[in-house]
Amino acid sequence: MSTTLPLFRRAFFDTWRSTLAWAAGLAGATLLYLPLYPSIGGSAQMQDMIDALPPEMTKALNYDQIATGPGYTQATLFGLIGFLLMTIASVGWGAAAVGGDEESGQLELTLAHGVTRVQVVVERAMALLVRVLLLAALVFVLVRLLNESARLGIRPENLFGAAVLFAGLALLTGAAALCAGAVSGRRTYGLAAGAAVGVLGYVFNAVGRQSPDLEWLLRLSPYHWAYGNAPVANGADWAAAGWLWGISAGLVAVAAFAVSRRDVGT
Amino acid sequence: MAHAISTRSLTKKFGRREVLHGVDFSVEAGSVFGMIGPNGAGKTTTMRCLLDIIRPTSGEIRVLGKDPRLGGPELRRRIGYLPGELFLEGRVTGRKLLAHYEAISGPVAPGRIDALADRLGLDLDRHTRKLSKGNKQKLGLVQAFMHDPELLVLDEPTSGLDPLVQQEFHAMVREARQQGQTIFLSSHVLSEVQQTADTVAILRDGRIIAVESVSGLREGAVRHLRFSANGITAHDAGALLGAVPGVGHVEVLESNGTVTLSATLEGAIQPLVKALGTLQLRDLVLEEPDLEESVLQMYSGPGDASSGEANSRDSSHKNSIHRQAAK
Structure with a gap:
């Protein structure tokens, strides 16, 4: 009996609890942060407080535009709490997809069946992609719903672009985790690689913004590629989105190639 | 097709450590072939090579007439495989897990899964990670047998099963053989394979040291x-x-x-x-002939200088074999 995309279906449906939990977390964060904008971000007091902070700190946290609705959403949701949650979810899924499955001994049995290794990697990467897209779509929908009541004033096309970059950034960390896990056969290496892309991207962005001498760091930061021009306020840099998605696809290809060429479960 | 499996000069190195040093054997189609040997002899490595889970360093393998490296999914659909160590951690029921494996293996006859689970006394509606080792093993067996593959490759199939279920398993093997399926199974003790196997190969330190028919062993036993x-x-x-x-x-x-x-x-x-x-x-x-003794004789047979005189049957000699097996 052949069902279409059996490995995708298993990877996707068997983790529905985890998907649901991350969705609840993201929804909670969105519903908590954004309605506070009128009383915090938009108030003059807040602006005074931000002005009182050391400018290095404001830049590191991307709080320089927090007094506007789009700036506030960019800094708090897409740039910080949402980014954090999405990265952890995506890296966890990516590391488990191949490396974790191999380490737990289950990949061996799957590969003994009527599947190819490339198919295993690609279908599981698809499951990662779909879960990330679902979460990003959820955030998009919630922000749209809150836009009016929280007086955010975000233009829908900018929000859409930001969501695409938000998903792309998470996908890149997840794909890095999947790739390192697939190359090494170890979940831990996958987690480390995914976390490194996420954390270093964030740190390079924070440090790179401090002085023109360090600006080269920004070019190495996927976080900066995605959010450097504040997409919620100014619209997406589609080339950056292309890079994020393209590199992710490349990492999946590397993973498929590596797994096809090596021994499994040794 | 005369041979369901054949290997020629099969070697496998992990890094610099060579695990198989030229394994040659062939399994006749429609027969039950047992491979026995102490832990670490290379049984699992040999079986993984047959399934293309690991790739041999050199040598040639034919499984159902094809090179496993090139046979791809079509070849593996014709094989049922039970890994030596079975890990089933998902938060899914046995039934759902089997449905998944059904989707990626050969066609399964309707009712076949329930019939097999019934025979082995396995509850398919429990979550797999809550199953005992024996019940996981049963799930693994159902998964290997359910699509009635031409070839069954079973690594230590009876480990963790209680004696009654072991008997049921042996009956399943005999039935499969009657239907013309080929069974290749491994064990570290002969007593587990002697009931069902036609032929026994003894693997030790990455080499086949003897291939004997069970009836031959029985006569000489x-x-x-x-x-x-x-x-x-x-x-x-x-x-x-x-x-x-x-x-x-x-x-x-x-x-x-x-x-x-x-x-x-x-x-x-x-x-x-x-x-x-x-x-x-x-x-x-x-008493029933003790084939174990005949085999232990073989372990220490000619061409193996390390384990003393060839015909010794005393207990100290047996112990020396067991010591080696424990390594």
């Missing part, structure tokens, strides 16, 4: 014999038994007019029965 009789002296009884061809290690014990003798018997039984017919027997035990 040693049985233990014990009986008590009245109305005969210990001396006469000893002499009578000693004259039977194939009898050795005779020990005689006399008490209260009853003599008790124990001995070993190699070869035909008929001469022994004739000799015993003249006695007033009170008790007679003729």
Whole structure:
């Protein structure tokens, strides 16, 4: 009996609890942060407080535009709490997809069946992609719903672009985790690689913004590629989105190639 | 197709450590082939090579007429595989897990999964990670048997199963054989494969050191014999038994007019029965041949200088084999 995309279906449906939990977390964060904008971000007091902070700190946290609705959403949701949650979810899924499955001994049995290794990697990467897209779509929908009541004033096309970059950034960390896990056969290496892309991207962005001498760091930061021009306020840099998605696809290809060429479960 | 599996000069290195040093064997289609050997002998490595889970360093493999490296999914759909260590951690029921494996293996007849689970006494509606080791093993067996593959590759299939379920498993193997399926199974002890296998290969330190038919082993095997009789002296009884061809290690014990003798018997039984017919027997035990002993002889057979003299059957020798097996 052949069902279409059996490995995708298993990877996707068997983790529905985890998907649901991350969705609840993201929804909670969105519903908590954004309605506070009128009383915090938009108030003059807040602006005074931000002005009182050391400018290095404001830049590191991307709080320089927090007094506007789009700036506030960019800094708090897409740039910080949402980014954090999405990265952890995506890296966890990516590391488990191949490396974790191999380490737990289950990949061996799957590969003994009527599947190819490339198919295993690609279908599981698809499951990662779909879960990330679902979460990003959820955030998009919630922000749209809150836009009016929280007086955010975000233009829908900018929000859409930001969501695409938000998903792309998470996908890149997840794909890095999947790739390192697939190359090494170890979940831990996958987690480390995914976390490194996420954390270093964030740190390079924070440090790179401090002085023109360090600006080269920004070019190495996927976080900066995605959010450097504040997409919620100014619209997406589609080339950056292309890079994020393209590199992710490349990492999946590397993973498929590596797994096809090596021994499994040794 | 005469051979379901054949390997030629199969070697496998992990880094600099060579695990298989030129394994040659072939499994006739429609037969049950047992591979036995101590842990670490290379049984699992050999089986993984057949499934293309790992790739041999050199040598040639044919499984159902194809190179596993090139056979791809089509070839693996014709095989049922039970890994030596089965990990099933998902938060899914056995039924859902099997449905998944069904989707990526050969066609499964309707009702087949339930029939197999019933036979083995497996509850398919429990979550897999809550199953005991034996029940996980049952799930693994169902997964291997359910699509009635042409070839079954089973790594230590009876490990974790209680004796009754082991019997059921042996029945399943015999039925599969009758249907023309080929079964290749491994174990670290012979007693597990001797009930079902036609042929046994002994693998040790990455080499096949003997391939024997089980019936051949049985013929050459040693049985233990014990009986008590009245109305005969210990001396006469000893002499009578000693004259039977194939009898050795005779020990005689006399008490209260009853003599008790124990001995070993190699070869035909008929001469022994004739000799015993003249006695007033009170008790007679003729044990199943102990193939394990024959095999242990082989472990220490010619070409293996490390384990002492070839024909020794004493217990210290057995111990030395077990020590090696434990390594």
